[in-house]
Amino acid sequence: MTAYEPPEHPGTEAYDAVVLAGGAARRLGGVDKPGLGVGGRSLLERVLAACADARTTVVVAEPRPVPRPVVWAREEPPGGGPLAALGAGLSATTADHLVLLSADLPFLDAATVRRLLAALGANDADGVLVTDADGRDQPLVAAYRAPALRAALAALTEEHGTLTGLPLRRLTAGLSLSRVPDPVASFDCDTWDDIATARARIREHGHVLDEWISAVKDELGIDLDVDTKVLLDLARDAAHGVARPAAPLTTFLVGYAAARAEGGPEAVAEAARKAADLANRWAEEQKTDATPDA
Numbered sequence: 001m002t003a004y005e006p007p008e009h010p011g012t013e014a015y016d017a018v019v020l021a022g023g024a025a026r027r028l029g030g031v032d033k034p035g036l037g038v039g040g041r042s043l044l045e046r047v048l049a050a051c052a053d054a055r056t057t058v059v060v061a062e063p064r065p066v067p068r069p070v071v072w073a074r075e076e077p078p079g080g081g082p083l084a085a086l087g088a089g090l091s092a093t094t095a096d097h098l099v100l101l102s103a104d105l106p107f108l109d110a111a112t113v114r115r116l117l118a119a120l121g122a123n124d125a126d127g128v129l130v131t132d133a134d135g136r137d138q139p140l141v142a143a144y145r146a147p148a149l150r151a152a153l154a155a156l157t158e159e160h161g162t163l164t165g166l167p168l169r170r171l172t173a174g175l176s177l178s179r180v181p182d183p184v185a186s187f188d189c190d191t192w193d194d195i196a197t198a199r200a201r202i203r204e205h206g207h208v209l210d211e212w213i214s215a216v217k218d219e220l221g222i223d224l225d226v227d228t229k230v231l232l233d234l235a236r237d238a239a240h241g242v243a244r245p246a247a248p249l250t251t252f253l254v255g256y257a258a259a260r261a262e263g264g265p266e267a268v269a270e271a272a273r274k275a276a277d278l279a280n281r282w283a284e285e286q287k288t289d290a291t292p293d294a
Contacts, residue, residue, distance in 0.1 A: 013097055015117055017054035018089035019047055020082055020140060021061035021103035022074065027191050034061065034103040036195060039202040040215045043104050043189060049218055050108040051099055058092045060085040061103070067218055080164035082140070083171055087153050087163050095146060097121075102140040104189045106198040112185040116143035119180055126175040133183035139172050141186050148175060226268045234276045241283030250275050 129142035
């Protein structure tokens with residue numbers, strides 16, 4: 001089996017991720033909150049997609065099937081709270097930079113994770129966390145320096161004898177933190193109304209296409225960013241210049257050709273350009289044939 005190699009993003013230092021997914025979800029009646037679907041993907045799957053380029057991703061929860069390679073950890077005793085869960089997850093990481101996330105963030109994306117890491121690398125703070133629409137800190141949507149976390153957790157353990165039951169503010173109060181406002185990425189799902197809001201938002205006209213493409217890529221195990229406008233323009237040209245069924249068939253053939261060439265986004269763009277040129281030539285011939293004196 002080929003070892004998993006996370007995609008690289010220039011300018012982003014290697015990092016590990018810890019995802020806390022073992023809460024009781026009392027306000028949701030105790031359901032399996034990380035497994036709830038939003039846009040065809042579970043909340044946990046959506047968060048794992050946002051940190052897909054982490055060197056190691058640790059999920060603190062009971063193991064379950066997920067589409068990406070992860071390490072499973074559990075605090076002892078289970079249900080010991082976020083600090084105990086963080087301690088369990090942190091022990092399985094080695095990178096100096098750590099992204100800490102809850103498993104109920106439907107709108108978190110890779111761009112937000114990279115922005116947090118870039119902000120962490122640009123200053124001397126122990127961590128950079130997101131603030132929500134009301135300006136409140138979200139310590140579970142954040143990037144931290146792992147040595148600072150380890151030192152703080154060790155001090156709390158020495159003081160209290162355990163991390164079980166301690167609130168997160170005991171940790172963050174002792175760290176130097178900077179902040180990045182992001183009311184969308186910080187949206188979490190604590191109630192059924194939150195779940196309904198998230199499901200409705202991704203079906204809005206301005207979001208549904210991006211959400212659908214992300215979901216399909218996750219479902220098919222594809223980690224390839226392409227210019228969707230190029231493909232949509234190609235589909236339009238094929239539909240108008242040839243026939244409506246030509247649109248989906250042509251875009252499929254473009255993807256197949258790019259895969260045969262073992263190329264990335266550039267191969268898709270080149271195949272799309274060739275197919276678009278062909279569709280335009282096809283349309284021009286039809287226009288010429290329709291002219292009476294042709």
